[in-house]
Amino acid sequence: MNLAQMQREFQSWLVTASDDAAQRLAGGHVAGLSVYQNNYRVQLVDCLRVSYPHVQTWLGEDAFLAAAITHIDNSPPHAWTLDAYGDDFGETLALLYPDNPEVHELAWIELALSRAFVAPDAGPLTLEALSDIDWESARLHLAPSFTAHVVTTNAADIWSALQQGIAPPESEMLAKPAAVVVWRRQFTVVLEAVDAVEHAALLQLWENGSFDALCSMLVARLGESEGVAKAGALLAGWVGKELLAGVAA
Structure with missing residues (x-):
């Protein structure tokens, strides 16, 4: 042998x-x-x-x-x-x-958080960096640690309680599927629930990065004035949360 x-x-x-x-x-x-x-x-x-x-x-x-x-x-x-x-x-x-879908959804959360912790570093995008951007051609880059998942249970609440060392809630199905996002903010990994509109916006941005396409999607979904306002509000929120890592014109 x-x-x-x-x-x-x-x-x-x-x-x-x-x-x-x-x-x-x-x-x-x-x-x-x-x-x-x-x-x-x-x-x-x-x-x-x-x-x-x-x-x-x-x-x-x-x-x-x-x-x-x-x-x-x-x-x-x-x-x-x-x-x-x-x-x-x-x-x-x-x-x-x-x-018991909360079991594998809880597993997804733990895996996503551990992957986010070791994801490549990227400096956060600042509001100052957006001052001279051509928004029709601008492409935004999400943090390399970003990921998202649709959940059907309160697995995020269960994880949060366990993380804090307190008694977790009983598992329960959500009234309708929701979404959670994970990313790393400097040295801290973050788990956050987002509503359907923000989830769709993040997926749109994740797919092609085009801010113009993002605005078009939100306008089609919410109407012109509300869609444009929502795009601006989301952009400001993502910058504040350090979800964005760069922009290219």
Whole structure:
């Protein structure tokens, strides 16, 4: 057995506990391999705990451990760093808890916040930088850490309560789907609920950056005077919140 074959057999043993692979690796000493598989699984469980602390609190230790084991059985590591291991844990939770959408929405929030924290740096756009802009051709750039998601439950309120260390509310479905946005403001990651109009505006800006297209969308949705006023108000709010990172004419 050459080195490449040994590595493949060892991976097969770690991921699937293949008896055939174990026999080829250890012959009659299969029991000695178990320590490696135990360490492998413990490390991955710990990785998920670190990535999703509030999901663990919400589910409870036993349910979280069961979900983690299911994830490990079905999703072996796929990247060079364990930091990326939990990226698709929300998909496992969605399969395990199809009738509890707050669980995977809470997982999305935790993942989005952790990604925002390590997103590339970008200085915030200032009002002074907008003074000589040709707004018909201007393209605004959202912060690299920005992301958005539609939610159907009060998962954001649950996350906020858990983050503050207070008793979270009972899970409940929203009267209609809403949206949350995540970004990093200097060294602080931010989670904020936004209404349908602001969500649509941010998605429009995220798609092509055109302020003119953004205004056209808002005018079509709200009427001319209200749409133009809303565009100005949103722009000022985004600058104040450091949601914008640049502008190109």
